[in-house]
Amino acid sequence: MVRKLSLVFLLAAAAGCQTVQTTQPGVVGVDRQQSMMVSSAQVNASAEKAYQQLVGGAANKGQVNQDPAQVERVRRVARRLIAQTGAFRPDAPAWAWETNVISAKEVNAWCMPGGKIAVYTGLIERLQPSDDELAAVMGHEIAHALREHGRERVSQAQAQGMIISVIGIATGASRGALDLTQTVVDLTLNLPNSREHEMEADRIGIELAARSGYDPGAAVTLWEKMGKLGGGQPPQFLSTHPSHATRIADLKVYAARVMPLYEQARNRP
Ligand SMILES: [Zn+2]
Numbered sequence: 001m002v003r004k005l006s007l008v009f010l011l012a013a014a015a016g017c018q019t020v021q022t023t024q025p026g027v028v029g030v031d032r033q034q035s036m037m038v039s040s041a042q043v044n045a046s047a048e049k050a051y052q053q054l055v056g057g058a059a060n061k062g063q064v065n066q067d068p069a070q071v072e073r074v075r076r077v078a079r080r081l082i083a084q085t086g087a088f089r090p091d092a093p094a095w096a097w098e099t100n101v102i103s104a105k106e107v108n109a110w111c112m113p114g115g116k117i118a119v120y121t122g123l124i125e126r127l128q129p130s131d132d133e134l135a136a137v138m139g140h141e142i143a144h145a146l147r148e149h150g151r152e153r154v155s156q157a158q159a160q161g162m163i164i165s166v167i168g169i170a171t172g173a174s175r176g177a178l179d180l181t182q183t184v185v186d187l188t189l190n191l192p193n194s195r196e197h198e199m200e201a202d203r204i205g206i207e208l209a210a211r212s213g214y215d216p217g218a219a220v221t222l223w224e225k226m227g228k229l230g231g232g233q234p235p236q237f238l239s240t241h242p243s244h245a246t247r248i249a250d251l252k253v254y255a256a257r258v259m260p261l262y263e264q265a266r267n268r269p
Contacts, residue, residue: 024087030203042180088143136214139206219255
């Protein structure tokens with residue numbers, strides 16, 4: 001057992017496992033080192049491919065950017081948020097950001113690694129968000145990308161796969177390489193984020209919104225709206241977080257903390 005474990009660590013080292021700090025802490029103070037086993041370039045290339053497949057597939061069915069006014073609104077909010085991403089990482093404003101509105105009934109939005117954003121019409125129609133609330137959702141999703149949570153989760157999957165392949169070597173079974181593009185799709189659409197990732201995205205998202213001149217308090221009203229949706233299964237946003245009340249309490253604290261940034265942004269000429 002000890003020998004197997006040290007082999008895992010050896011493989012991890014050989015594969016280039018590194019500890020990184022993806023973002024600066026900001027006023028909200030998100031400060032956690034992350035272990036990465038794949039490069040940003042690899043993950044972003046896979047995300048790019050996955051995004052083009054998803055959006056392209058939806059476009060072929062006439063389900064992308066159907067309402068020009070809606071698209072313009074969503075992209076305007078995205079532009080303002082993206083312009084402030086440099087507060088957390090200087091490289092981010094120059095990323096190849098893309099924002100599209102997908103016609104789907106789910107209350108959902110996401111941002112793939114590298115800045116590939118989608119907002120579903122279900123979110124806009126069922127939540128009827130104000131611009132401030134829309135900025136809260138999109139700020140949260142953009143924060144996942146800034147923190148490279150996708151890359152971190154791929155790294156975790158890779159580490160697990162490596163353990164399996166070590167066992168495979170031991171038992172003589174072979175295992176195919178991790179399909180990175182499919183993994184990115186699964187992580188974005190199907191697998192919930194950890195509570196830790198959600199909390200980081202909430203806090204960074206609320207600061208991004210404030211810096212962009214959107215009322216950070218809207219994150220609270222947004223989540224309250226989500227909570228009231230009810231009927232059938234909870235929206236994906238809710239099901240990914242263990243406690244709705246804890247989240248709202250945390251958002252209130254951080255909304256107050258970034259309020260001066262919002263005031264500054266509003267007073268900008
Ligand atoms: Zn999230």
